[in-house]
């Protein structure tokens with residue numbers, strides 16, 4: 001303890017020898033080096049656990065793969081889990097940011113389904129231009145997030161409760177509302193494909209790319225959206241003022257407020273990010289399948305939270321990684337598909353995910369504690 | 377002695393108006409008078425210590441100086457001109473930076489992220505406007521070095537620093553952002569002897585850089601070595617204001633301990649069987665006595681230290 005204290009701020013530095021260099025020239029070669037140990041630096045990376053986990057899960061299913069041509073290691077296998085990962089990851093990444101910012105959003109899963117329903121109603125029933133429907137759906141997502149954020153930051157109620165309420169409101173609407181406007185059916189589909197703007201909107205949100213002889217169906221564009229969301233989130237978190245504020249409002253909102261961080265605005269923007277991402281997933285899912293079903297997406301909020309936590313985001317806020325959350329989504333995608341490729345009963349999905357969650361949290365907590373202690 | 381006229385202060389820089397002055401300020405919370413008729417002044421390159429027991433009104437006074445409260449009576453002057461601060465931001469833009477007891481730092485965040493939190497340097501335009509991470513790291517290093525703090529690793533989370541280091545970083549941050557007056561609220565009270573010494577060294581360093589420092593403490597052994605003036609509060613009122621050559625350490629200790637009041641108390645306690653050990657000078661805890669020696673050494677060192685700062689005008 002004490003030796004570390006003196007090593008960091010050495011008492012003799014205030015009064016150096018008269019002819020000496022200016023006090024405390026950093027890196028004035030006194031043999032202590034300028035950096036923390038390499039191990040400490042690596043342990044401090046919150047995505048480390050998720051990276052190791054993703055590699056482990058990938059290797060596991062490479063071994064247990066029981067398909068005739070060992071499809072797990074081919075484009076087919078990659079496409080299967082990558083698409084699944086994208087479906088969860090587009091949400092897991094913003095949910096991770098929100099968690100770093102110290103808040104939860106339980107309405108995310110239900111919101112993805114509700115936004116798909118809005119798309120279906122506007123395009124299928126109201127015959128809107130698909131792009132106009134996309135714009136309205138995104139705007140709707142942003143407004144819901146703003147409401148969540150404003151209520152949470154103004155009322156001081158836990159976001160857990162506020163967004164649970166939002167979740168139930170939209171879950172009810174997605175059943176009752178749809179039954180009412182859709183004449184007693186819970187599924188809304190498109191009839192015909194000649195809706196205005198539909199083809200180009202499908203190309204952007206629900207299309208596919210990189211068709212090849214190895215993979216005639218190609219990859220869904222959702223994968224690109226997932227990659228894009230991840231890159232932007234990593235950049236924002238590491239390299240923008242807003243990113244600095246996200247860590248601060250989750251780590252210590254009072255301290256952040258005192259140094260002039262707009263705490264409320266930061267949190268509201270984070271809620272808007274998750275709900276707008278939910279709109280994106282809703283748009284993608286509707287344009288991929290041409291249908292939307294009541295209660296679609298309900299329950300997925302826990303997958304997003306699992307991915308973020310596996311990715312090293314601290315449940316209590318202030319620490320975490322967007323890349324980690326993306327890797328967490330990849331683990332979930334691999335787990336769900338790997339169980340199928342291994343020929344196991346898919347009821348084991350949940351057990352498998354639970355075990356991963358537990359392991360990841362244990363590893364993350366240990367490395368995190370080590371990094372916070374390390375003062376070498 | 378309690379005059380607000382700063383002319384008789386035979387201190388360096390006495391010709392210039394005080395950087396920051398409080399003139400007869402007071403504050404009421406409902407019917408509770410937390411502070412009344414208190415005056416003090418801070419000059420460049422001087423440390424004004426504010427001493428007083430718990431509840432004496434020290435925090436209330438510095439909250440007035442730092443713009444958290446507006447005074448119910450009296451006025452605050454900066455460079456001789458009356459000012460009205462409505463928020464800590466106002467005070468900050470007048471060059472008055474306050475390091476509050478809780479430091480306003482986020483423990484989980486790296487030192488350099490904390491250093492610039494809320495005032496992040498940016499580069500680029502429009503959507504490419506971004507946090508200039510390299511500049512932030514470099515300037516954090518420089519800012520710490522200028523205050524004589526050498527941290528190996530600015531990526532270290534603030535929560536892994538010791539109490540003294542954390543205070544030091546907070547002080548260096550205030551100095552780096554161009555503070556002319558630094559207000560420190562009980563920066564040493566939660567620290568052990570050694571860590572308190574580290575912080576006192578920063579106080580001396582800030583003084584050497586020509587800042588005016590308001591140093592709040594209830595420990596005369598921490599105040600005496602670094603202080604140039606001593607303002608003592610008691611139950612919201614000014615007990616006195618002395619220059620260093622007008623008061624000795626022993627007087628200050630006695631004042632702080634409540635003088636006669638505590639003498640009476642110790643007599644009373646002496647008569648209670650089993651409490652004898654409390655009787656001799658109850659004001660000075662053993663821990664505080666131990667603090668005295670190192671902090672005196674601290675005071676001596678910076679006086680002859682070269683000025684480390686390349687950019688003194690900040």
Ligand SMILES: Nc1ncnc2c1ncn2[C@@H]1O[C@H](COP(=O)(O)OP(=O)(O)O)[C@@H](O)[C@H]1O
Pocket residue numbers: 405408409410411428429430431432433434435436437
């Ligand atoms: N916000 C407040 N509301 C009511 N009373 C207060 C408030 N802040 C301080 N006081 C009272 O003012 C007096 C001085 O408090 P304070 O300035 O915190 O003293 P110190 O910092 O010297 O311990 C105390 O009696 C305290 O109870």
Ligand SMILES: [Mg+2]
Pocket residue numbers: 434435562
């Ligand atoms: Mg106080």
